[in-house]
Amino acid sequence: MENIVQAISRDILCYAMQTLRHCSIVMHIHDKLVIEADPRVNLEALCEEMVRTPPWAKGLILQAAGYTSPYYKKD
Numbered sequence: 001m002e003n004i005v006q007a008i009s010r011d012i013l014c015y016a017m018q019t020l021r022h023c024s025i026v027m028h029i030h031d032k033l034v035i036e037a038d039p040r041v042n043l044e045a046l047c048e049e050m051v052r053t054p055p056w057a058k059g060l061i062l063q064a065a066g067y068t069s070p071y072y073k074k075d
Contacts, residue, residue, distance in 0.1 A: 012062070015054040020046065034072055043068060 009031060017025060017033065023046070024036045035046065043066050050064035067075055 012054065012057065012060075016050045016052070016064075019049050019052055039068070 013028065013031060013033075017028065020033070020035070023041075025033055026036050027034045033050070037046075047064040047066055051062040053060045053062060
């Protein structure tokens with residue numbers, strides 16, 4: 001079961017990465033994306049784009065949260 005859940009999670013993350021392809025994604029770690037962006041970029045808008053569900057997962061409730069930092073750090 002764990003492998004199935006991880007595979008679905010990976011597919012959802014890849015869908016979010018495609019949705020955010022206009023951003024400068026510099027890396028991803030498990031379920032996190034690291035985006036290098038101008039400080040004026042709206043974090044809430046990015047989170048809203050990340051919770052778009054793939055067409056095959058209609059009704060799936062997703063949440064996204066983020067933070068800004070001048071350097072990478074674990075939250």
